[in-house]
Amino acid sequence: MEFKTVTLPNNKSIALVAHDNKKKDLVAWCGKHRETLKSHTLYATGTTGTVIANATQLPINKLISGPLGGDQQVGSLITEGKVDFLIFFWDPFEPMPHDPDVKALLRIAAVWNIPVACNQISADFMVASPLFNHEVDRSIPDYDAYMAKRAQ
Numbered sequence: 001m002e003f004k005t006v007t008l009p010n011n012k013s014i015a016l017v018a019h020d021n022k023k024k025d026l027v028a029w030c031g032k033h034r035e036t037l038k039s040h041t042l043y044a045t046g047t048t049g050t051v052i053a054n055a056t057q058l059p060i061n062k063l064i065s066g067p068l069g070g071d072q073q074v075g076s077l078i079t080e081g082k083v084d085f086l087i088f089f090w091d092p093f094e095p096m097p098h099d100p101d102v103k104a105l106l107r108i109a110a111v112w113n114i115p116v117a118c119n120q121i122s123a124d125f126m127v128a129s130p131l132f133n134h135e136v137d138r139s140i141p142d143y144d145a146y147m148a149k150r151a152q
Contacts (some may be wrong), residue, residue: 019089
């Protein structure tokens, strides 16, 4: 696979996802970082987006519920270059019937080289990074070069 460099903008597009037992934690985290988050574009799956918006008054682009395909919507936005950052508070203690969807989402985030925070402390570290509110280069798969080689 060939790669190319793209630049993440100062104002990131951030996907917010949380399993049921972690929604309160994500809402509290968003409230704590409300001033920082309001300058970014926020996406969230189903109920999570509604709960965050109601609690924080942050503008949230709401997708459908995770188990109904919201995780795939986030993955699609990542592959389209429309999501730069994933905050996904997942519950390691609860088996999830849509676990394959969760694994697929995390795989897509790794393939497209976006930052991922899976709990409060990792999200705190990332938001505290000087890179969070500044442009930063990242390497991603060069899809055009990939397709050009396949068409030969």
